[in-house]
Amino acid sequence: MIIPVEWTDEGVRMLDQRLLPLEEVWLMLKSYTDVADGIRDMVVRGAPAIGVSCAYGIALGVKNFVGTNVNDLEEELDYICDVLGKTRPTAINLFWAIDRMKRKFGELKGAGSDVSGIKAALIAEAKDIHDEDIESQRLIAQFGGELLNDGDSVLTHCNAGALATGGVWGTALGVIRGAKEQGKKVSVIADETRPYLQGARLTAWELLKDEIPVTLITDNQSGHVMKKGRVNAVVVGSDRIAANGDVANKIGTYMVAVLARQHGIPFYVAAPMSTVDMNCPTGEEIPIEERDIREVTHIGDIQLVPEGVSVSNFAFDVTPNEFVDAIITEKGVARKPYSESLRRMFED
């Protein structure tokens, strides 16, 4: 059972995903700035895991606040949330966690809590967010597992596994695990996912641990394996889903979605409701993070490209809703038109 981030009395314990699969190193982050750095530098990644980590980062910053004045703590909280909010722009779960922690603070302040009461309650709130995240994934696994058939070969892109979430199930890999729980034999084709190689490093690692059969391919092979009839379904996670069902996810997801459509292969997105941004009408409004080009130009210290070449490194792309056959959430399976089905799920 993989839980990549946890609250401890000493601080936030985080598995350093940058070193996987070769080394399994756990870091103890003792300040909210450590957590912010960890999110920005991708010690932890994946929208739900970023949400949980952000909540813990806020709890840690609040816990470390020295003072007894609630208004001063509120100022500190705003500052903490500002710093954390600037780490990764695309994953909506980051802002969702900030909103929820701030809302909780507002309730506590309104109810007249003192600083030590607020500290305890915000730590509890962050732990609740974590617990709810795992419970959401359990439900996603159950609902999503039902969409797969015995014997299916499922292609996934990036890592939307336990490592990308609060742990245990994962979103896209949760669906695989859910199908397995339901007694189905399912195997996985994992795109390596350049440039950061989350598929090669993390998805392969996770699935090997769970003894789920996995074949790793370069991203370039996804069209070929679909054409050869080796893929029965595609399941991916998401960093932000717009109100109309447009899906931002790891760069290359759009490509896989277009190819899946070309081959009549169902394309499923698995994500908790905290990934759905009802304030974002379409994918056009989702900010797409551009990351350091060194992720593309180097592997470790090995330089792959000639000096002086211009490089672009968009970290995400948007898959228009028309390519998405279902969005699997903890509230059930949303189908087109998503503007209606997602709204209904929020109103539930």
Place this chain on the structure above:
Amino acid sequence: MIIPVEWTDEGVRMLDQRLLPLEEVWLMLKSYTDVADGIRDMVVRGAPAIGVSCAYGIALGVKNFVGTNVNDLEEELDYICDVLGKTRPTAINLFWAIDRMKRKFGELKGAGSDVSGIKAALIAEAKDIHDEDIESQRLIAQFGGELLNDGDSVLTHCNAGALATGGVWGTALGVIRGAKEQGKKVSVIADETRPYLQGARLTAWELLKDEIPVTLITDNQSGHVMKKGRVNAVVVGSDRIAANGDVANKIGTYMVAVLARQHGIPFYVAAPMSTVDMNCPTGEEIPIEERDIREVTHIGDIQLVPEGVSVSNFAFDVTPNEFVDAIITEKGVARKPYSESLRRMFED
């Protein structure tokens, strides 16, 4: 001006493309087995360059034959061709060069040439193959250049440049160079092309040398840049074109072709007639090379994937003719239906 392979009195001189872009090392190959190793190990790669190198390898093997009996030389030639023919299965130019050198031998033997006469004539034939290859590319550049417009941003996959051919122009990059010769400003978006990174290492290097603007992207970004309207045309090379116009090329080409169609972007294939295999009715019959998985699992000595994961490494895929808007050859631009247009070009 880049000419990656040349005949010299000492042997076949070859640029070691495995070390580009960081080091520019030339090897002097003194036996046909050295040349066979060079082709198999990708010192040289790209279908037209493989064809030229194979012809030179045969010439070198024949030159090194010790003896005066023409029948013995014929036996040796068959053996040499067997060894060279087993290096790379997909590139038809390899077999085309073998056929042509054997045919020439047959003519010479039939005409009563002696061993030293045959040696000189086969060296001359290999040089002719090289010269004709460069001339073909010049014509491809001219015909293909006319398909591009001033200001076009052209996406290419892998390296179909001077490095992939006998030199100077290249096929896909020949089209870019041809457009430039015609006074058009054209820029290039180069897919890095995992696993072997021919785009990142070779295409970027070649275009920087020629001062043609190039932006490198991971393969995963091709859909995103097309969706953002940044691509006006796609031009790629080919390792083998079936009689019906199905195109085998570097793995990932099919993906790019499907995406180009999705976005209404013309998809062009540039290749000499020696790449067209009229004996291969459709892409289904083209053998697809699977290469060592170490190309996927490692970069240099850095291991990217966990121990024990299953990996697939298909080196090529087939793009069905329906996705190909034109095939640019030295005989002009072939359009659909290719079974007719390609046959006409052969009959010309």
